[in-house]
Amino acid sequence: MQKIRWKKVVLYSFLLGVFIVCWSNFSVYYESKDFISEDISELPPVKTGLLLGTSRNLRGGSENAYFFHRIDACVKLYEAGKIKNVLISGDNGRKEYNEPEDMKQELMARGIPEAHIFLDYAGFDTYDSVLRAWKIFGQKSFIVISQHFHNQRAVYIARRFGLNAYGYDATDVRKMYGVKTKLREFFACVKAYFEVKLNVEPTFLGEQINIP
Helix, strand or coil: HHHHHHHHHHHHHHHHHHHHHHHHHHHHHHHHHHHEEEEEEHHCCCCEEEEEEEEEEECCCEECHHHHHHHHHHHHHCCCCCCCCEEEECCCCCCCCHHHHHHHHHHCCCCCCCEEEEEECCCCCHHHHHHHHHCCCCCCCCEEEEEEEHHHHHHHHHHHCCCCCCEECCCCCCCCCHHHHHHHHHHHHHHHHHHHHCCCCCCCCCCCCCCC
């Protein structure tokens, strides 16, 4: 009898886990789908674009396609007049690793003035990036710039906190290394779902920074 009960506990726990994962992903998709587009004409003009950071190069040293596709999308938004400023939010947890600065240099090389670029070095994950854009940089309306799967999560988080956020989809990555990212995103939606539910504070806050 004890073995049967233990098997039931394991089975029910597994089914509960599957339900939570599926429900979290559905919630992220459903609550963000009307605010994300790959068509610039469908997006309203706002003051700031929130460019989500990623590394310039992969571990093997080759260029990271996610990085350059996001840069392309950001430049398109800026040139179309949909954003006036860019807030780059990424990881600078180590001295030798600086996502925001790498993206800033690339944007400047593509013609976006330095005066219109702002850096958030404490965007350690999507949740932190979105909440810091609001709580530190004072942005309540912005366009998130990343790939579609990433924009879904960011816009979901923002909208859950009452922020007027949209997403502009950068070109996705079709190569095999994109599969690992998509699988990780599946569980990242669960993390985001519970962070929102529990109203978790970002890893770091600090003094407010004005974006004119």
